[in-house]
Amino acid sequence: MKLYPRQRHRVLQVVTKLLVPFVLMVGLYVQFHGDYGPGGGFQAGVIFGSAFILYGLIFGLQRTREILAPRVLHVMMSLGVLLYAGTGAVTMLLGGNLLDYDALAHDPLHGQHWGLFAIELGVGVTVSAVMISLFYNFASKR
Amino acid sequence: MTEQLPALQILITMLAAPVCVLVRHAKVSWAIAFGANVFAFWVAWQLLLQVQDTGAIRYALGGWAAPTGIEYYIDTVNAAIVMLVAGISSVVLLYAYSSVSKAIPKAKHYLFYAAWLLCVTGLMGIVITGDAFNVFVFLEVSSLATYMLISFGDDRRALTASFRYLILGSVGASFILIGIGFLYAATGTLNMIDLAERIPDSQSQRAVLVAFSFITIGVLIKAAVFPLHAWLPNAYTYAPVAVTAFLAGTATKVSLYVLLRFFFSVFGEDYSFGQLFLNGILLPAAIGGFLLMSLVAVFQTDLRRMLAYSSVAQIGYIVAGFSMASQAGLAAGIVHIVNHALIKASLFMAVGCIIYRVGHAHIPSLDNLFKRMPFTCVAFMLSGAGLIGIPLTVGFVSKFTLIGAAMDEGWWLLAALILISSLLAVIYIGRVVEIMLFRQSREGGQASTGMAEAPLSMLIPMYALVIVALYFGIYGSETLGVANEAALQLLGGFK
Numbered sequence: 001m002k003l004y005p006r007q008r009h010r011v012l013q014v015v016t017k018l019l020v021p022f023v024l025m026v027g028l029y030v031q032f033h034g035d036y037g038p039g040g041g042f043q044a045g046v047i048f049g050s051a052f053i054l055y056g057l058i059f060g061l062q063r064t065r066e067i068l069a070p071r072v073l074h075v076m077m078s079l080g081v082l083l084y085a086g087t088g089a090v091t092m093l094l095g096g097n098l099l100d101y102d103a104l105a106h107d108p109l110h111g112q113h114w115g116l117f118a119i120e121l122g123v124g125v126t127v128s129a130v131m132i133s134l135f136y137n138f139a140s141k142r
Numbered sequence: 143m144t145e146q147l148p149a150l151q152i153l154i155t156m157l158a159a160p161v162c163v164l165v166r167h168a169k170v171s172w173a174i175a176f177g178a179n180v181f182a183f184w185v186a187w188q189l190l191l192q193v194q195d196t197g198a199i200r201y202a203l204g205g206w207a208a209p210t211g212i213e214y215y216i217d218t219v220n221a222a223i224v225m226l227v228a229g230i231s232s233v234v235l236l237y238a239y240s241s242v243s244k245a246i247p248k249a250k251h252y253l254f255y256a257a258w259l260l261c262v263t264g265l266m267g268i269v270i271t272g273d274a275f276n277v278f279v280f281l282e283v284s285s286l287a288t289y290m291l292i293s294f295g296d297d298r299r300a301l302t303a304s305f306r307y308l309i310l311g312s313v314g315a316s317f318i319l320i321g322i323g324f325l326y327a328a329t330g331t332l333n334m335i336d337l338a339e340r341i342p343d344s345q346s347q348r349a350v351l352v353a354f355s356f357i358t359i360g361v362l363i364k365a366a367v368f369p370l371h372a373w374l375p376n377a378y379t380y381a382p383v384a385v386t387a388f389l390a391g392t393a394t395k396v397s398l399y400v401l402l403r404f405f406f407s408v409f410g411e412d413y414s415f416g417q418l419f420l421n422g423i424l425l426p427a428a429i430g431g432f433l434l435m436s437l438v439a440v441f442q443t444d445l446r447r448m449l450a451y452s453s454v455a456q457i458g459y460i461v462a463g464f465s466m467a468s469q470a471g472l473a474a475g476i477v478h479i480v481n482h483a484l485i486k487a488s489l490f491m492a493v494g495c496i497i498y499r500v501g502h503a504h505i506p507s508l509d510n511l512f513k514r515m516p517f518t519c520v521a522f523m524l525s526g527a528g529l530i531g532i533p534l535t536v537g538f539v540s541k542f543t544l545i546g547a548a549m550d551e552g553w554w555l556l557a558a559l560i561l562i563s564s565l566l567a568v569i570y571i572g573r574v575v576e577i578m579l580f581r582q583s584r585e586g587g588q589a590s591t592g593m594a595e596a597p598l599s600m601l602i603p604m605y606a607l608v609i610v611a612l613y614f615g616i617y618g619s620e621t622l623g624v625a626n627e628a629a630l631q632l633l634g635g636f637k
Contacts, residue, residue, distance in 0.1 A: 078160030085157045088149070098149035100205035 009058065016058040023051035031124045035113060041120035045127025052128075053135045061139050070136055073129045080126025087118045144192065148201035148214040151185045151224065152267045154178050159259040168251035172239050175255040179232040179262060186225035186266075193221045194627075198636075200272065208272075209336045215272025215636075219476070219628040223399045224269045226480055230391035230487050230607075231262045237603035238384035240596075241494045245296050245382050254294055258388070261287035265396045274322045274408070275332045277400060281318065281364070285311045288393060292381040303376035310363055310373040317360030324353035335636045337408050350409075354418065357404055365397035367461055368431030371454045378450035383494035386446065390453055391487035395479050398460055402472075405464070406632040415467040424465035429559055431458025436566035440573070445493050445503035448570055449486065452529065455563065456482045462556065463544050470547035472629035477621050478540035481614065485528040485536060488607040492522040495596035495604065505574055509581040514594050517601055519578050521608050526571035528611055531564050536611045539618035 027048030030039035056064035088099045096103030101115025158178035162171035193199060193216055201214040216224075235258065246254055264284025268277055289311070293304035326332055328349035329340040344350055359370075366374040374394075378386045405414040414420045435455035442448035460482070463475025493503050495518040496511070512519045528535035531542075541560065548557040595601065614621050 074163060078163040081160040082157065082164075085153060085160075088153060089157065092146055092149060092153075097146070097201065097205045098153060098203055100203075102205060 012058050016054055020051050020055055023054065024048060027051065027124075027128070031120065032117075034120055035116055041123025042127050044120075045124040045129075046131055048124065049128040049131030049135075052132045056135060056139065061136065065136070068132065070133060073133045073136075076129035077126050077133070080122040080124070080129065083122030083125065084119045087115060087122070091115065144188070145201070147185050147189050147192070148199060148216055148270055149203070151182060151189065151270055152263050154181050154185075155259045155263045155266070159256045159263070162252050162256040162259060166252050168243075168248050171252040171255045172235075175259050176232065176235050178259060179228060179235050182262065182266065183225065183228035183232050186221065186228045189216055190218070190221040190225050190624075193218055198631075209331055209333050212271070212273045212276050213333065214270045215334065216270050217628075217631050218624060219402065219632060220269045220399065222476070222624050222628060223395065223479070224266050226483055227262065227265050227269065227392045227396065230483055231258075231388060233603045233607055234384055234388040234391070234487060234491065237387070237491055237494070237600050240599045241384045241498060242382060244498060246294055250294070254291070257287045257290040257294075258385075260284070261291060261388075262392075265392050268396050269399055272334050273332055274325060274334055274337060278315065278319050278322055281315055281400075284393070284396075285315060285364075288389065291385045291389075292377050294382050294385065295380040296382070297380045299376070300380035303373075303380045307373040307377045310370075314360045314363030317356045317363070319360075321353040321356030321358075321360060324349045324356065328353065334403070334408050338410060338636050341409060341413070351418075354409060354414070358401075358420075358423075361397055361401045361404065362427070365394050365401060365457060366454055367457055368427045368435065368454060371431075371435075371457075374454060375447055375450040378453065378490075379444060379446045383446070383490055383497055386450075387487045387490035387494065390449075390490055391483035394453070394457060395483050398457070398464075398475075398479060402464065402476075402632060406467075406472075407636055410635060411467055411633060421465040421467065424461050425556075428458045428462035428465060429556070431455055431461065432563040433458075433559060433566075436563045436570070440566060440570045442570075443505050445496070445505055445508070445574065446490070448505070448574075449489055449493065452567070452570065453482075453486055455567075456486070456529070458563075459540070459544060459560065462560070463547065466547055466551050466553075468547060468551060469626070469629045469633060470543065470550055472632055473622065473625040474540060474544040474547045476628050477543060477618075477625040480621055480625075481528070481536035481540045481611070484607055484611040484614070485525050488521060488525045488604055488611060489529070491600070491604040491607065492518050492525065495521075495600050498596050498600065499594050505577060508574070508577050511578045515596065516593070517595055518604075521601075521604050522578070523575055524608050525611065526575065528615065530567045530571055534612075535615040536618070536621075537615075539615060539622065543622065 027044050030047055031041065031044030034040040034044065052064060052068060091100050091103045092098055094103040099115070101112045102108040104111040104114045155178045158174050162174055165171055165174070189199070198215060198217040200208065202208060203212045203214070242251065242254060261284050264280045264287060267280030268284065271277055271280060289304050289308045292307060293301055322332070325337060328344045328346045329337055331337055331340060341350055363370045378390065381389070405420065432455045435451045435458065439448045439451035439455065442451060460475045460478050463471045463478060495515065496508070497503055499515060500508070528537040531537035541564065545557045545560055548560070
């Protein structure tokens with residue numbers, strides 16, 4: 001895949017720079033508003049990752065990697081899974097079954113809320129890291 | 143604490159996988175993986191004891207009771223299989239450290255152990271879950287990790303072998319998913335116990351029939367039953383040997399368990415074998431498997447490939463036991479699942495020791511190996527004797543019960559064919575033993591360099607499995623007792 005070098009496509013570059021923060025915001029909105037409206041970790045992770053992918057398409061793989069190193073992505077992937085499974089472990093330590101969020105707070109409603117918040121955050125972090133790292137891998141192949 | 147055991151069974155290995163990726167250190171991640179596996183084995187053991195004490199365990203995930211939420215359902219059948227999976231995985235992992243350190247670049251070790259942990263998690267999850275869709279999810283977890291593990295092989299052909307398995311495995315998994323989808327359409331539930339209750343009264347019996355066909359074919363692919371085994375020989379040959387030993391003892395066995403669970407518990411014996419005449423498919427596949435594949439094994443020149451074909455043949459015996467749909471037949475099949483896992487894992491571990499020292503597993507060049515690696519050769523011969531079915535080995539226990547079950551059914555021809563294929567096993571194992579023991583090395587052969595055994599860290603786990611196999615060969619009633627109990631529970635349906 002041939003990526004656009006710098007100094008060309010000035011319009012695309014400017015538009016991308018303007019768009020990326022908003023795309024990231026939408027990603028975070030879908031993530032944290034997921035328990036009240038449509039959304040959730042998977043969708044949010046894809047949107048969040050797509051901001052980096054857009055940046056990579058316009059400014060090149062090299063510059064994107066300087067912002068977000070592949071090594072960081074590995075850590076993000078594992079942390080997301082750890083957060084999800086760890087939530088399950090915490091509910092068990094608090095006396096519930098695996099992923100029984102009622103145990104997380106005195107009020108079952110709050111418990112469910114916090115539990116979902118935690119696992120969806122785990123899903124979001126992992127999915128965005130996987131999306132970006134898929135892009136890195138395909139883009140670096142010749 | 144004890145009521146949380148079903149969740150702990152999969153949670154600890156699952157948590158350990160990302161931790162391995164985070165620490166990025168070969169030795170530490172190995173230690174984490176090994177510790178998590180030993181813990182899983184302990185949990186499985188406690189579960190088996192508890193099941194035998196108090197009967198089936200039901201565990202509601204997230205506190206949502208059965209038909210609404212996902213539940214884990216554990217009885218003697220899956221407690222025994224999950225203990226087998228965790229046990230084989232722990233022993234082979236102990237062995238893997240030295241074996242893998244030579245075959246895989248050190249920088250990738252942490253990824254290897256993380257994939258291993260995910261694979262074990264998936265396999266154990268498939269076995270203990272009581273939810274049909276959850277079976278598919280865990281199947282994907284274990285399959286994806288398996289493709290990765292196979293592609294770690296140092297031969298470039300490992301990549302094509304892994305890709306081939308990926309294609310066929312995905313076909314199998316999609317068939318299973320389609321089947322589960324049809325079941326959901328026909329009954330409106332995914333819980334296995336609920337399915338078993340609702341299938342007979344379902345309004346759309348045609349959808350149930352389609353579901354049954356898809357699930358059968360899908361699982362037969364994953365279990366590498368004879369005409370659908372094409373992915374297995376290359377995958378077993380080119381994967382790192384430790385991975386092969388692990389997969390040969392667990393992956394196909396777990397698929398065979400899924401077969402049992404769906405045929406006997408979910409659809410019920412009356413439906414599968416009474417109405418649909420399933421043994422018309424299973425029996426020819428089994429016979430073709432153990433006869434043809436044993437014959438093919440005789441002509442292989444690579445030790446790993448020979449054992450891979452022999453694995454397909456042994457799966458034939460297990461399926462032959464299932465196809466009788468009698469208590470004795472099922473017990474014979476289940477006991478052979480355990481016995482074959484022990485034999486094949488230890489055989490592949492012996493091959494791993496040979497490759498560690500000699501560098502290849504080309505049978506004609508293994509002349510006079512006994513002088514160089516006596517302990518490895520003795521282990522190979524003891525396990526090989528089990529494969530043939532010589533008395534006092536586990537192979538004898540399972541073949542004896544299998545032939546007895548066939549005679550109870552009046553299937554004399556099957557009993558005779560099993561004996562004939564055992565003779566083929568004598569040929570292919572005997573050929574290797576003859577070369578190892580008696581053939582004088584040619585000029586430029588690799589004899590006369592004195593003894594060069596594999597390291598103790600590989601020999602000890604290998605002998606641990608060999609000794610366990612010998613123990614169960616002499617005290618066959620222990621495994622047979624569990625298998626009989628399991629067969630009764632399968633035929634009795636969900637309680």
